[in-house]
Amino acid sequence: MQTLDVIVHAISLASATSRSYELRAVDGALPPFDAGAHIDVHLGPSLVRQYSLCNSPRESGRYLICVRREDAGRGGSRTLHRDITVGRRLRISPPRNHFPLVTAQQHVLVAGGIGITPLLSMAEALAARGATFVLHHYTSSTEESPLLERLQVSAFAERTTVHHSDQGDTIRTGLPTELLTPAPDTAVYVCGPDGFMTHVVAETTAAGWQPGQIHTERFAPKARTAAGDEIATESTAEFSAEFTVRIASTGIGYPVPADRTIADVLTANGVEVELSCEQGICGACLTPVLAGEPDHRDEIQTPDERAADNQITICCSRARTPELLLGL
Numbered sequence: 001m002q003t004l005d006v007i008v009h010a011i012s013l014a015s016a017t018s019r020s021y022e023l024r025a026v027d028g029a030l031p032p033f034d035a036g037a038h039i040d041v042h043l044g045p046s047l048v049r050q051y052s053l054c055n056s057p058r059e060s061g062r063y064l065i066c067v068r069r070e071d072a073g074r075g076g077s078r079t080l081h082r083d084i085t086v087g088r089r090l091r092i093s094p095p096r097n098h099f100p101l102v103t104a105q106q107h108v109l110v111a112g113g114i115g116i117t118p119l120l121s122m123a124e125a126l127a128a129r130g131a132t133f134v135l136h137h138y139t140s141s142t143e144e145s146p147l148l149e150r151l152q153v154s155a156f157a158e159r160t161t162v163h164h165s166d167q168g169d170t171i172r173t174g175l176p177t178e179l180l181t182p183a184p185d186t187a188v189y190v191c192g193p194d195g196f197m198t199h200v201v202a203e204t205t206a207a208g209w210q211p212g213q214i215h216t217e218r219f220a221p222k223a224r225t226a227a228g229d230e231i232a233t234e235s236t237a238e239f240s241a242e243f244t245v246r247i248a249s250t251g252i253g254y255p256v257p258a259d260r261t262i263a264d265v266l267t268a269n270g271v272e273v274e275l276s277c278e279q280g281i282c283g284a285c286l287t288p289v290l291a292g293e294p295d296h297r298d299e300i301q302t303p304d305e306r307a308a309d310n311q312i313t314i315c316c317s318r319a320r321t322p323e324l325l326l327g328l
């Protein structure tokens with residue numbers, strides 16, 4: 001897996017519980033990125049976390065990430081807040097983007113909490129190209145609004161509305177005006193905690209927006225039962241049965257038991273695969289599918305990409321057919 005060495009150039013407080021980290025290349029230049037991209041940050045031998053880049057894609061010399069400390073999280077944000085200081089070297093991946101801006105006449109950006117990070121980069125990009133857009137940011141309070149000062153002095157401050165739930169203004173009291181009625185040639189982007197996103201997607205869909213107009217990025221996979229179905233949906237237990245993955249380059253097939261992932265099985269058999277989040281949210285393990293039908297359980301592919309059935313996240317997805325032929 002290709003990685004880059006960067007140095008932590010600056011750290012600043014972005015809210016009561018969030019910090020911004022400015023990363024610069026140790027040698028040479030950083031690869032360019034598009035709005036919506038994220039990087040893997042290697043924080044320890046088995047501690048790799050994904051963070052969206054929140055600066056303008058037009059800035060070529062630095063990557064900016066903003067991280068909220070999650071005391072009940074899996075340890076990445078605690079490590080960053082506790083151990084990472086200015087001058088520290090870090091290993092990161094080149095930027096990847098599964099949440100790109102699409103071509104549309106208007107854009108509506110809806111962020112919950114720290115979900116502002118990719119949307120802020122998008123707003124910078126849209127403002128730079130003179131596009132028509134609005135940004136709504138939902139947070140609990142002024143103190144807990146990540147990057148609020150930056151939003152307030154941005155070139156798009158007048159197109160930004162910040163909502164605070166401690167003032168009774170939450171997504172549950174009503175969608176932003178721009179989302180009450182579906183508009184043609186308008187793209188909606190949503191990023192935030194799972195419950196927030198589920199609510200926004202359900203309400204916009206109920207309002208008549210088409211699934212292809214709503215673009216999302218999750219920070220964690222949706223809750224699933226042991227069988228792999230999203231909680232509160234019908235059981236898909238039959239899809240968790242054992243199946244075989246066959247490697248096109250060698251012709252060798254490997255059985256994947258119900259309690260192991262494709263990536264587990266391939267790694268155990270010496271097949272080299274690329275992994276990062278292992279939760280279906282980063283796209284590092286997307287692998288071509290040449291035959292067979294995947295049972296997609298990731299959060300990064302669009303409905304159209306899923307329907308094409310020509311790639312699979314091998315860290316979490318399974319098969320709907322007895323065999324999958326992988327382009328490895």
Ligand code: FES
Pocket residue numbers: 274275276277278279280281282283284285286298313314315316
């Ligand atoms: S490793 Fe991140 S989607 Fe599979």
